[in-house]
Amino acid sequence: MSEFIVHYGREDQYEAAFIQARWSNGFCCPRYQVRMASQFRRGDLLTWRCGHCPHQTSLISVTMMEYSRLPFTKKPLQGDVRIDDAYLGGELTGGRAGRGSDNKVPFVVALEVRNGKPMRVRFDPVKNFSFAALKPWASIALAPDCTVTSDGLLGFEVVEQLGFAHRVVIAPKGKAGTEIEPFRWLNVVLGNLKTALSGTHHAYNFRKYADRYLAESQYRFNRRFNLAAMVPRLAVALMYATPCSGKKLMVRTEIER
Structure with a gap:
């Protein structure tokens, strides 16, 4: 817990962690893949405006963080x-x-x-x-x-x-x-x-x-x-997973008989 507080205890540290997870090589416009952009805040939310088009992208837009569902990665077992x-x-x-x-x-x-x-x-x-x-x-x-x-x-x-x-x-x-x-x-x-x-x-x-x-x-x-390692890995998963609406979150996922 003490290590977690050191790395993620402040809002700016939280933002830096998600920026690194989403754009490790710097911001890239999701529409035109352009790296030139201006940065500002809309309320408390960090946002980028593309330098090539008027498109604006917040740190959490079009990611799982827009809603609340968390993804879980599965890999094949070996040996x-x-x-x-x-x-x-x-x-x-x-x-x-x-x-x-x-x-x-x-x-x-x-x-x-x-x-x-x-x-x-x-x-x-x-x-x-x-x-x-x-x-x-x-x-x-x-x-x-x-x-x-x-x-x-x-x-x-x-x-x-x-x-x-x-x-x-x-x-x-x-x-x-x-x-x-x-x-x-x-x-x-x-x-x-x-x-x-x-x-x-x-x-x-x-x-x-x-x-x-x-x-x-x-x-x-x-x-x-x-x-x-769970925190940065979860951040990467949240940034790359597609959004899930509240309605979709509550849909029944029963296993077919």
């Missing part, structure tokens, strides 16, 4: 990758029980392990765990040279069909199955995720918001070794 099927949510009163519950959201948890330690994770909601649903997930989530370890779920055989090296380890039933070496860290990460979500949010519409909460947890986990 030793452990995967498992998981669910968020529980049975609704009077609803279907088990995996068919209307309040359960299926997602794949995939963990990149290096030197026996968890490094990066992906939490990806999916429609179900069929070949059809998992094939596009594997194509995006896994780097070509990775080796995947799963517990033998039928749908995960799709990784072999796509050419990935695949190791199947059948885990014992019950708690013992969560503690064996291939899946111990995977289950620790998954357990911490669910504890954090339930402890922080208590309850929410799983089918509507699960993808956003999972993305937030993934973003923080993958940057835990360099917390200071």
Whole structure:
């Protein structure tokens, strides 16, 4: 926190950080790509007027900062990758029980392990765990040279069909199955995720918001070794992401059944 205050404690430092994130080589008019511009303030907002045209651009115009939605970057996992099927949510009163519950959201948890330690994770909601649903997930989530370890779920055989090296380890039933070496860290990460979500949010519409909460947890986990880098990386993401209106922010993003 003290380091954060030193770098971003004043308004001018905040502005400088976002200018560097958006125009690291100096202002550039988004219409004509011209670098000549005059600078002024409209109220408290720093604004540029293009020297070639009358177009004006504020520091946050045509960026995610116009509204409030935050993007989360996902990258393919590499090397030793452990995967498992998981669910968020529980049975609704009077609803279907088990995996068919209307309040359960299926997602794949995939963990990149290096030197026996968890490094990066992906939490990806999916429609179900069929070949059809998992094939596009594997194509995006896994780097070509990775080796995947799963517990033998039928749908995960799709990784072999796509050419990935695949190791199947059948885990014992019950708690013992969560503690064996291939899946111990995977289950620790998954357990911490669910504890954090339930402890922080208590309850929410799983089918509507699960993808956003999972993305937030993934973003923080993958940057835990360099917390200071989260601020400039978030600034870059905010400056380059397209705007999202309040109406669009509230649109339902339920996973299709």
